[in-house]
Amino acid sequence: MMIGERKSEPYPLTLDEFLSFDDNGFLVVRNLYSHDECDFINSMLERHANAKHDLIMQPHRYKFLKAYDPRDKTPEVEEEIRQTSEFLYSFMRDTRAVSILEKLKRNALYEMSYEGNMEKTRDLMGVMSQMIFKYPGTGDQKGWNVHQDNAYTMNPNGHYITTNTFLADADNENGTMYLYPGSHKEPILPFEEVKTFDRSSGRSPGNNIKEIPPKYAKVDVTFKKGDTLVLHGNCLHGSYENVSSRPRPLYMNTYIPNGEFFVPGRKAQRRTFVLKLLEE
Numbered sequence: 001m002m003i004g005e006r007k008s009e010p011y012p013l014t015l016d017e018f019l020s021f022d023d024n025g026f027l028v029v030r031n032l033y034s035h036d037e038c039d040f041i042n043s044m045l046e047r048h049a050n051a052k053h054d055l056i057m058q059p060h061r062y063k064f065l066k067a068y069d070p071r072d073k074t075p076e077v078e079e080e081i082r083q084t085s086e087f088l089y090s091f092m093r094d095t096r097a098v099s100i101l102e103k104l105k106r107n108a109l110y111e112m113s114y115e116g117n118m119e120k121t122r123d124l125m126g127v128m129s130q131m132i133f134k135y136p137g138t139g140d141q142k143g144w145n146v147h148q149d150n151a152y153t154m155n156p157n158g159h160y161i162t163t164n165t166f167l168a169d170a171d172n173e174n175g176t177m178y179l180y181p182g183s184h185k186e187p188i189l190p191f192e193e194v195k196t197f198d199r200s201s202g203r204s205p206g207n208n209i210k211e212i213p214p215k216y217a218k219v220d221v222t223f224k225k226g227d228t229l230v231l232h233g234n235c236l237h238g239s240y241e242n243v244s245s246r247p248r249p250l251y252m253n254t255y256i257p258n259g260e261f262f263v264p265g266r267k268a269q270r271r272t273f274v275l276k277l278l279e280e
């Protein structure tokens with residue numbers, strides 16, 4: 001993937017960053033993507049948004065993007081949908097993100113051989129994508145309840161991992177995320193299921209955790225355009241309501257080691273995508 005000046009090369013993850021992910025269950029990688037790349041992705045997705053800028057699930061999959069796109073499906077529109085979904089599939093495979101995840105998940109992907117060498121025994125797979133525009137005053141501006149992303153996929157080994165790329169600056173006013181460092185060491189905690197798409201209920205989206213273990217403290221994080229939050233699927237997090245007049249576009253990709261159990265979901269229809277073979 002190459003937009004503007006920046007090449008997609010493996011990210012030089014430091015030991016401190018590696019250890020910080022281990023301790024906290026998340027890692028903020030500043031400026032992983034350029035402003036040009038963020039603008040490109042955002043404007044590409046804007047073409048397919050409905051008037052309220054509802055969340056788009058699985059935009060890297062043609063049939064999903066087509067179902068979400070409210071326009072008449074002229075040949076030109078069909079072509080845009082094809083281009084966007086293909087581009088977003090390549091973004092799921094982006095070397096910068098995947099190189100970070102492969103290091104963070106190395107315990108799940110590599111095994112020591114009899115000779116004492118580390119050998120890669122399985123691949124990391126892409127699972128799903130999601131675009132959240134979080135436009136002000138649309139119904140989609142609501143904050144998300146405190147949840148674990150793995151409460152949707154239910155991987156028993158805590159191997160579900162996500163990248164969350166902020167396509168514009170995010171702060172407390174426009175609905176940034178907050179996190180509970182260390183909470184990824186918990187299993188999937190009891191939660192109340194909340195439908196993400198049920199606008200009519202007036203409820204905030206996100207499976208609602210029943211009780212946040214008191215030993216974890218909430219931390220607000222602000223993001224700049226191009227920052228990526230790498231998040232352990234079991235790490236507790238939520239987000240603020242967007243009370244500003246700015247959108248808060250967030251693009252998410254999710255991943256899991258090959259062969260790991262996950263719940264496909266009726267609406268999301270999650271399935272795995274090969275990353276390695278298609279790397280550019």
Ligand SMILES: O=C(O)CCC(=O)C(=O)O
Nearest residue numbers: 132144149175238239250
């Ligand atoms: O967009 C947000 O504010 C939070 C989204 C989130 O946590 C999720 O989609 O799992």
Ligand SMILES: [Fe+2]
Nearest residue numbers: 147148149237
């Ligand atoms: Fe989440």
